[in-house]
């Protein structure tokens with residue numbers, strides 16, 4: 261698949277072109293929110309969608325929105341939170357934090373929660389207390405990040421912020437939100453053109469002034485005072501993945517839709533956009549639930565621990581990717597073992613002694629024994645001086661026999677998507693490497709680099725929340741631009 265940048269078309273391509281105020285590329289959560297807000301601000305909006313229907317990867321997703329600062333669900337379930345604590349947390353987990361964006365995202369989070377509900381549904385006012393990948397039923401809230409994990413729990417007061425749409429299951433829940441978004445967009449007068457893919461940007465003196473499209477064999481060009489690119493990520497483009505984030509190339513399961521082919525990113529780059537975090541994947545193979553597996557220890561091929569096991573699953577996986585040969589094992593004793601509800605990390609075997617386990621896993625003799633002895637000694641006092649696992653999850657693993665699960669890349673069923681995107685301002689304006697704005701060009705969702713920057717700091721729900729929030733901002737700002 262191509263990694264090439266599409267050609268940029270000259271302004272002369274717009275001779276006799278039809279006109280819109282704002283053209284949005286892609287009808288996922290980000291593009292839908294951008295188009296709706298632009299139309300509500302009075303703009304004539306054309307939304308180009310390459311597929312035969314709206315939804316994209318958003319409609320496939322589980323339905324976590326990362327929201328906080330005192331939402332109605334947080335208040336109803338007795339969880340105190342403030343925009344300031346949310347800000348401090350997101351600042352702490354970011355690889356290269358953009359304080360202005362994080363501040364806006366947190367300050368406006370309650371308003372954004374209300375806006376999402378006003379599409380026409382309510383998050384359930386209920387809380388799921390366990391350690392899980394997603395709420396098992398329709399519970400509205402749970403912890404979906406590293407808020408209670410060292411060192412973050414000392415940097416911001418932990419609060420659960422993973423709001424799940426009231427649909428059971430771990431995939432497809434967001435279809436319901438997309439259906440509502442499509443209805444609201446139609447009411448607001450957004451003109452949606454399906455099976456119509458954007459192919460090139462039209463640029464005049466560095467400014468984006470239009471976009472070319474293709475529908476089967478038909479082609480055309482639209483003049484616009486602003487173009488919002490919200491066309492998803494690049495996990496479905498094997499060559500872009502190999503070039504930028506090779507670990508995702510050895511994944512066994514890709515999370516995305518056919519059109520996550522990186523064309524949106526390449527369209528942006530063709531007009532001069534800087535692309536950021538292109539080498540960072542979200543990659544994960546959760547070993548929990550059941551929660552009690554979190555009491556086990558995770559070691560590398562040298563028998564050494566390398567992460568607090570109570571970390572959010574993508575954080576644990578991030579560190580697995582950074583271990584020698586990307587090999588890792590979860591070791592659990594017989595008092596705590598219970599097979600994972602979703603067997604993504606295969607059970608290897610059980611052994612009567614640690615010696616036997618070391619030799620079966622080809623861990624240097626004595627290394628795992630030393631790690632377990634030291635861990636168990638501290639665990640008796642509910643302490644973990646090495647990785648500061650939360651005391652709630654510290655229990656000695658000293659009751660043989662012991663079992664091991666394989667977390668190694670190539671053995672565990674890792675799934676993932678890309679996190680890289682265009683550099684943008686707080687209003688979604690696309691920026692060049694020198695920080696200057698490309699006039700007339702906006703990006704949102706998986707096409708833009710915002711809050712979610714790497715797997716180490718990722719919290720479930722940041723993609724849908726930032727895609728919708730910064731999509732809305734991009735739509736409003738685009739609608740306010742003067743004409744060409």
Ligand SMILES: Cc1cc2nc3c(=O)[nH]c(=O)nc-3n(C[C@H](O)[C@H](O)[C@H](O)COP(=O)(O)OP(=O)(O)OC[C@H]3O[C@@H](n4cnc5c(N)ncnc54)[C@H](O)[C@@H]3O)c2cc1C
Nearest residue numbers: 286288290310316317318321322323324458705706723724
């Ligand atoms: C199984 C699964 C579960 C997930 N769960 C969660 C979760 O619970 N919470 C969370 O925050 N994130 C989750 N994610 C990630 C999240 O779904 C995505 O990051 C997010 O939906 C991206 O939204 P988007 O609007 O940027 O892109 P998309 O929703 O993919 O929308 C992009 C649209 O652009 C269209 N398009 C592409 N190219 C063109 C073109 N050239 N011209 C016109 N149209 C084009 C596509 O067809 C698509 O409709 C999950 C992902 C998966 C797959």
